[in-house]
Amino acid sequence: MGEAIHGTMRAELTCHRFRLTLLNPFTTSFGTQTERTGYIFRLSAGGVTAYSECVTSEEPFYSYEDNYTALHIITDYLSSMITDFPDPAAFLERCSMIKGHNMAKAAIEMLLWDFHCRREGVSLSSRLGRGRGYANVGVSIGMEDIPAMISKVSSAVDAGYRRIKVKIKRGMEQSIVAAVRDSFPEVPLSVDANTDYRLKDSETLGKLDRYNLEYIEQPLGHDDLLDHAKLAAQLSTPICLDESITDSSRAEQAFDIGACTVINIKPGRVAGLTESVLIARICRERGGHCWVGGMLETGIGRAFNISLAGMEDVDYPGDTSPNGRYFARDVVTNPFTMDSGRIVPNAGPGTGTVVDEDFLSSVTGQKLTIRDWDA
Ligand SMILES: [Mg+2]
Structure with missing residues (x-):
């Protein structure tokens, strides 16, 4: 997985800041959550489109990370590390000098799993083995x-x-x-x-x-x-x-x-x-x-x-x-x-999710192009 992609093509990393109301409020020892707000990431290149989700929330209550720190780390550091589409393990090695911020790293690491699996036409499940x-x-x-x-x-x-x-x-x-x-x-x-x-x-x-x-x-x-x-x-x-x-x-x-x-x-x-x-x-x-x-x-x-x-x-x-x-x-x-x-996990390729782009747009408050480049 992750061999070099040759030839010039346009690549783009975008994110949707979404807000979805939960069917039922969810209460833990640190509070009640009534909605889920976060970021969906999309990586498009060479006719392949991959998706991932960052699991941070508005507040740093579960861990120190929140939506704002995650977007900062991804925009200012991690996005520049994926312009040659490294495989997930190589990406982790690259970003190892950044202490912590695992949720931000995970959003990009999983985006790369989905990207490579979709590009190769295999399901994520079979790739995991x-x-x-x-x-x-x-x-x-x-x-x-x-x-x-x-x-x-x-x-x-x-x-x-x-x-x-x-x-x-x-x-x-x-x-x-x-x-x-x-x-x-x-x-x-x-x-x-x-x-x-x-x-x-x-x-x-x-x-x-x-x-x-x-x-x-x-x-x-x-x-x-x-x-x-x-x-x-x-x-x-x-x-x-x-x-x-x-x-x-x-x-x-x-x-x-x-x-x-x-x-x-x-x-x-x-x-x-x-x-x-x-x-x-x-x-x-x-x-x-x-x-x-x-x-x-x-x-x-x-x-x-x-x-x-x-x-x-x-x-x-x-x-x-x-x-x-x-x-x-x-x-x-x-x-x-x-x-x-x-x-049963999806058959793929990748995670196999089919994104409802219209609905995603309707629950998106802000769409950002984080990076676009010739790959
Ligand atoms: Mg728990």
């Missing part, structure tokens, strides 16, 4: 009052989701988990704290051990490994890390010190698919588990996640719901559908 043929799908349910959450869990169980995850925060963990477990004694259940606890809360979190949870996701600080290792030693419930795992070396370190046995892989958080695949392999080799998370992506970002989640190394159901769960209408004309808790 080790495919199972489908992704196992779980669901993430935001915080609401208890009756509303129970109702949502009930609908999700009926829809066939293979794992239920509920968001918790300090002081509400017992009431939420007890209520869901009482109503659904057998359902595969996990909780996500989105960094809301501290090590001194270990006794509180220990009280969740009785509920037979698959894992507790990211209870402690967003960049912590050491305290998670101490907490893991005190709990029987496995720890899953999300925010703390920013690349494959952090994944190795987390397993080395016993900070987790499960990892939520979000390509955007780890600079794209190259590192995602490495992390999935590390989880398997270390006897751990992994699954693919989500950042309320449109169909464009979602397609990358589904292809990754369809790999054999990804052994747990992910937060990879079909598009219709989040948006009344998506920016793609071929949204995913779920059958028996499974989603």
